[in-house]
Amino acid sequence: MPSRQNILNAAGAILARNPGASVAEIAAKAGVGRATLYRFFPTRNDMVRTLALDSLRQIDEATQAVSYESLTAEQALAQIVKIIVPLGDRFRFLANEPAVLNDPEFKAGSERQSLELAELVEAMKAEGSMDQAVSTAWAVATIEALIYAAWTSVDDGSVARRDAAALAFRTMIKGLQAQESGPTSSAKTREKTA
Amino acid sequence: MPSRQNILNAAGAILARNPGASVAEIAAKAGVGRATLYRFFPTRNDMVRTLALDSLRQIDEATQAVSYESLTAEQALAQIVKIIVPLGDRFRFLANEPAVLNDPEFKAGSERQSLELAELVEAMKAEGSMDQAVSTAWAVATIEALIYAAWTSVDDGSVARRDAAALAFRTMIKGLQAQESGPTSSAKTREKTA
DNA sequence: CTTAATTGAGACATACATGTCCCAAAATAG
DNA sequence: CTATTTTGGGACATGTATGTCTCAATTAAG
Numbered sequence: 001m002p003s004r005q006n007i008l009n010a011a012g013a014i015l016a017r018n019p020g021a022s023v024a025e026i027a028a029k030a031g032v033g034r035a036t037l038y039r040f041f042p043t044r045n046d047m048v049r050t051l052a053l054d055s056l057r058q059i060d061e062a063t064q065a066v067s068y069e070s071l072t073a074e075q076a077l078a079q080i081v082k083i084i085v086p087l088g089d090r091f092r093f094l095a096n097e098p099a100v101l102n103d104p105e106f107k108a109g110s111e112r113q114s115l116e117l118a119e120l121v122e123a124m125k126a127e128g129s130m131d132q133a134v135s136t137a138w139a140v141a142t143i144e145a146l147i148y149a150a151w152t153s154v155d156d157g158s159v160a161r162r163d164a165a166a167l168a169f170r171t172m173i174k175g176l177q178a179q180e181s182g183p184t185s186s187a188k189t190r191e192k193t194a
Numbered sequence: 195m196p197s198r199q200n201i202l203n204a205a206g207a208i209l210a211r212n213p214g215a216s217v218a219e220i221a222a223k224a225g226v227g228r229a230t231l232y233r234f235f236p237t238r239n240d241m242v243r244t245l246a247l248d249s250l251r252q253i254d255e256a257t258q259a260v261s262y263e264s265l266t267a268e269q270a271l272a273q274i275v276k277i278i279v280p281l282g283d284r285f286r287f288l289a290n291e292p293a294v295l296n297d298p299e300f301k302a303g304s305e306r307q308s309l310e311l312a313e314l315v316e317a318m319k320a321e322g323s324m325d326q327a328v329s330t331a332w333a334v335a336t337i338e339a340l341i342y343a344a345w346t347s348v349d350d351g352s353v354a355r356r357d358a359a360a361l362a363f364r365t366m367i368k369g370l371q372a373q374e375s376g377p378t379s380s381a382k383t384r385e386k387t388a
Numbered sequence: 389c390t391t392a393a394t395t396g397a398g399a400c401a402t403a404c405a406t407g408t409c410c411c412a413a414a415a416t417a418g
Numbered sequence: 419c420t421a422t423t424t425t426g427g428g429a430c431a432t433g434t435a436t437g438t439c440t441c442a443a444t445t446a447a448g
Contacts, residue, residue, distance in 0.1 A: 019290055019292075034398095138365075142343060145343035158329075174368055229425080
């Protein structure tokens with residue numbers, strides 16, 4: 001268990017729950033001296049940045065491992081969700097680290113990934129597994145939000161780890177599918193935007 | 195424009211985007227001197243706490259204004275979502291303020307609200323507007339995640355403010371509804387949990 | 389066993405944010 | 419216009435986290 005990776009894992013876990021956690025807390029969680037941590041990462045920001053970039057790369061590897069050729073877009077999304085959800089504790093911190101979110105390199109990578117997801121969404125629309133009337137931006141937001149929900153639900157124990165990915169996937173697919181007929185009742189109580 | 199409220203609004207907007215923002219930043223955003231801010235709120239934590247408790251109260255007022263008697267549970271949820279989504283900028287900060295999340299009073303109020311939402315979910319299951327096979331915890335997580343997604347989407351401009359609530363509601367309803375038949379193709383690629 | 393390298397603990401200076409205080413300028417009241 | 423209150427800006431002390439450094443203990447290597 002290399003210290004460096006160990007520290008990054010601890011940082012991910014701590015920062016997910018407290019964005020402003022001190023280096024001391026992170027070192028303690030990693031079971032390592034504070035000075036040792038500084039030997040691997042010159043500054044706190046270097047550590048967070050490394051963690052962020054590392055996370056992007058890990059997601060890249062995971063998604064690129066999905067062979068789009070032999071799968072429908074819907075199946076590809078299922079695969080991606082299934083891969084990313086278990087990695088939650090490493091990425092959840094990204095949601096609220098303003099220092100990193102403005103880093104040019106991270107920003108570029110993050111936007112590229114959202115774009116890839118957007119392309120997948122468009123492919124799903126094309127193949128009919130997603131409602132064409134839903135904007136791609138909202139579809140992407142929904143997918144990301146449900147992945148995040150899966151992470152937090154696993155974290156607080158309300159959802160079993162092994163169920164989380166399938167649950168998130170089913171919910172996003174159904175939520176974004178075209179509606180054939182109104183199964184229940186209302187849901188159409190939409191007044192004109194006065 | 196009373197300064198006190200003005201400060202709380204600024205704090206909500208700033209803290210949503212940067213949980214660790216300094217009092218100076220918040221005062222600047224509010225167009226007020228730092229000393230003036232301290233005249234209203236003795237400590238930074240008092241301010242954040244006030245903001246949090248204020249937000250809870252505001253949500254309470256909004257939800258209690260929904261007359262459950264004359265509505266189905268589904269319609270009640272639609273109303274609640276429609277009320278809460280426009281208030282996004284005031285509450286979004288709550289997602290990541292560990293200091294406040296551990297405050298007993300806030301914790302109690304927050305849990306009570308989640309519980310009320312859970313009861314609404316159960317009512318929807320009973321009336322058939324939600325899949326009984328979906329755990330209530332996951333349904334609540336989904337609803338909260340999509341409200342959050344609506345907030346951020348409005349914030350980054352990818353969704354129009356007036357569309358956000360309806361979009362979130364439609365997505366959560368469809369996502370959590372019982373599936374009558376598999377409209378597309380797979381979505382049922384669930385192996386036995388090996 | 390001896391040597392070299394790595395580690396954890398702590399001292400230390402520094403930077404930054406908090407919270408207090410004071411005062412002159414501006415707004416408000418009379 | 420004058421008196422009172424409120425405000426903004428800045429000086430100030432304090433606390434806490436950062437980043438550097440030293441050193442003794444542990445570990446690994448020979």
